[in-house]
Amino acid sequence: MKIILLLIVAYILGSIPSGLWIGKVFYKKDIRQYGSGNSGTTNTFRILGAKAGFAVFLADLLKGTLATSLAYLPYVEINPLWLGLCAILGHVFPLFAKFKGGKAVATSAGMLLGYHPLFFLFSLAIFLVFLFITSMVSLSSMIAAVIITLSTFILPSIFPILLPETDGLLSCIAVIVTAFIFYLHRQNIQRIRQGNESRISFGLNKKSKKK
Incomplete structure (x- = not known):
């Protein structure tokens, strides 16, 4: 019963719509009615600006961290990855x-x-490297997801300080999350193929574009 309750709490934490609430409370806008219609970090940056974008990013990041950390409470026996998922x-x-x-x-x-x-x-370093190269959050997210997933299999044998041992559950969840990310970015993939995906004011692509 305790485990089921923790899983529900983790889901509820993840359900906090940071972008939606910050947009409505501080900017009187429903972020879902603008831009991509998404309530996440990238659309918030684009519609509400950097301050709101960073706030949403930190909130969404901490949702996952806090939910995962519930596994470290006393007398709790569950793999934290289940709560993160x-x-x-x-x-x-x-x-x-x-x-x-x-x-x-x-x-x-x-x-x-x-x-x-x-x-x-x-x-994070992988994501930032590709963000610098591409200037596209969507493409960088998808590339990073693939590399991170592959790294869960490779790193334990070549660089164990980053990941001490092979973790089957981590690899499995990484595959699931990567599939989610690609599916949820399907419209972005179409725009990337058409050459009209939104870019940010950062990285090599932006510099070459200015030239």
């Missing part, structure tokens, strides 16, 4: 926003932060 599902299908949420990226990163901070830093 529930938070991700809550973020994608939020109870408080008619089950229409974000694209799983920030909350998934939060799960990694709560589970293995060094692996989180490695994953």
Whole structure:
């Protein structure tokens, strides 16, 4: 019963629609009615600006971290990844926003932060490198998801300080989350193929574009 309750709490934490609430309370806007219609970090940055975007990113990140960290409470025996996965599902299908949420990226990163901070830093570095190269959050997220998933199989044998041992559950969840990320970015993939995906004011692509 305790485990079921924790899984529900993790889902509810993930369901907190940070972008939606911040937009409505501080900017009097329903973020879902603008831009991509998504309530996540990227659309918030685009519509409400950097301050709101960073706030939503941190909130969505911490949802995953806090949910995952529930496993470390006294007398709790559950793999933290299960709680992290529930938070991700809550973020994608939020109870408080008619089950229409974000694209799983920030909350998934939060799960990694709560589970293995060094692996989180490695994953963040991968994302930032590709964001610098492409200037596209969507493409960087998808590439990073694939590399992070492959890393769960490879790192334990070549660089164990980042991931000490092969973790079958982590690899399995990484595959599931990557599939989610690709599915939720399907419209972005179409725009990338057409050459009209939105870009940010950061990285090599932006510099070459200015030239």
